[in-house]
Amino acid sequence: MRKSVWISAALCTVMICAAAGAAGVVHMEVPKQLQGKPLLAEVPEQSGPKSLKDVIYETQKLVVTIETPDGMQGSGFLYNDQGDLITNAHVVTGATDVTVKTADARVLQGKVIGISEETDVAVVRVQELAGVQPLPVIRDRKAEVGDEVIAVGSPLGFQNTVTTGIISGVGRSFVIDPYSYKDLYQISAVIAKGNSGGPLVDKATGGVIGINSAGIEEGMIGFSIPVMDVLDLAEGWSKQPMATLPDTAASGQDDTNASQGQTQGQGQQAASITEYSQYLVKHFYDSLNSADYVYAYSLLGGNWKEGTSYEDFRQGYLSTRNVVIDDMYVTSDSKDSATVTAVISVDERKDGEYKLSKYQVTYVVAYENDQLKLISGKGKAIE
Structure with missing residues (x-):
């Protein structure tokens, strides 16, 4: 894969400001009217x-x-x-x-x-x-x-x-x-x-x-x-x-x-599953923040897309905004999969006004048909 211009240190911060979306609920289907368009x-x-x-x-x-x-x-x-x-x-x-x-x-x-x-x-x-x-x-x-x-x-x-x-x-x-x-x-x-x-x-x-x-x-x-x-x-x-x-x-x-102080060309090793997984989770939230639900859907594993319609998925995010990832860490036992755990802050509309809530979310990230996907996820409220 072409590794175009990048910096690994910056990679971990590129998507820290994230998306409108409550944690852990990511089931949806592509609306039929968009398929093939x-x-x-x-x-x-x-x-x-x-x-x-x-x-x-x-x-x-x-x-x-x-x-x-x-x-x-x-x-x-x-x-x-x-x-x-x-x-x-x-x-x-x-x-x-x-x-x-x-x-x-x-x-x-x-x-x-x-x-x-x-x-x-x-x-x-x-x-x-x-x-x-x-x-x-x-x-x-x-x-x-x-x-x-x-x-x-x-x-x-x-x-x-x-x-x-x-x-x-x-x-x-x-x-x-x-x-x-x-x-x-x-x-x-x-x-x-x-x-x-x-x-x-x-x-x-x-x-x-x-x-x-x-x-x-x-x-x-x-x-x-x-x-x-x-x-x-x-x-x-x-x-x-x-x-x-x-x-x-x-x-x-x-x-x-x-590089600061000295500018030079240099080779870069392929990103690890840890870096890819962090980026995928941040990118998922960023897509939701842009209300690009169809693209966010494409980041999910096949099993997770079943059970909830697109409209139900979208409806679930209409009352949330300004998600910020406060902390994130990744564990991995292999080069092909990882578990991402994050703490997020979410503005949620409750009783007619927005209130700040915090969640801990956990995602399993792995390859599916040679593409990295969010295979599963869960979340719990932090009091």
Whole structure:
């Protein structure tokens, strides 16, 4: 799996602010009216300011997961109506043909039509996406410190994960061989493994302002290439694809990491079941917090999906909000399964007003059909 830009220390904190949902009740079914309905479609124009949920919804449909034949993985986004995706060069290094997974679960074939040996950017063409309205790209201005942003990608393979933050710095530059990174945005939205190549989106407008590219080892800091700096390069490849791709396989790397004080490229071992399990639980709650119940459902094991309808599941979360994970620890006796125990604080609506409740929740996390799932869970109130 492509281990795109990430930092293991930040991984444990990326989803600490969690979701609307009482603990332990996670049975539901996908509503029949949503089954088979394409999600990757043209984004309708909308007048007036967009809500955060609108921006996320419209962005997610046009963000994909990219996998190379050797199992490396990253993200990309549709930037024109020719079916062309912008991604990082280090995501597709050494590959000509790649697999593209869309938000509506289609698996398509893509071809790398342009890749830089110096700037960490590449373009992948997917014929089946030609004619689809792309994400809006902000071409005429750069972001400023304090601007609110959204990073979308597929960290650890969890497709269409959203993290929010602000532009916390501008003009950052460093070198991670073989790429030179110049005039970057520094962002508080974490860039985890699999996020590389995904879009950085302006929260107010929904326009793409950057390409998420690197993370820092200590603290919740990521780096994004301003998209306006590489648009000419990308559009040049779209107009005239490279006849022969440069041989960059030897200089490619599994991860792109930036460390404080000294910036360098370095390999990263695969995350352990402990890290994956923590991330899965946090990601589950984050999905509920976004009211993305259908996606939260996809994180559950098959046996747990039985017994409660989607509507009953949704109804159970309407009276809860602002879940915060106060503490979490993981135990594991094997590389394939783990038990996650957490203490969460939940604002629950009782007798017409919200009151704070605490729960201890326990989840069993394991692989099911080669995908990590929440196999079972239980919770109890803490007095």
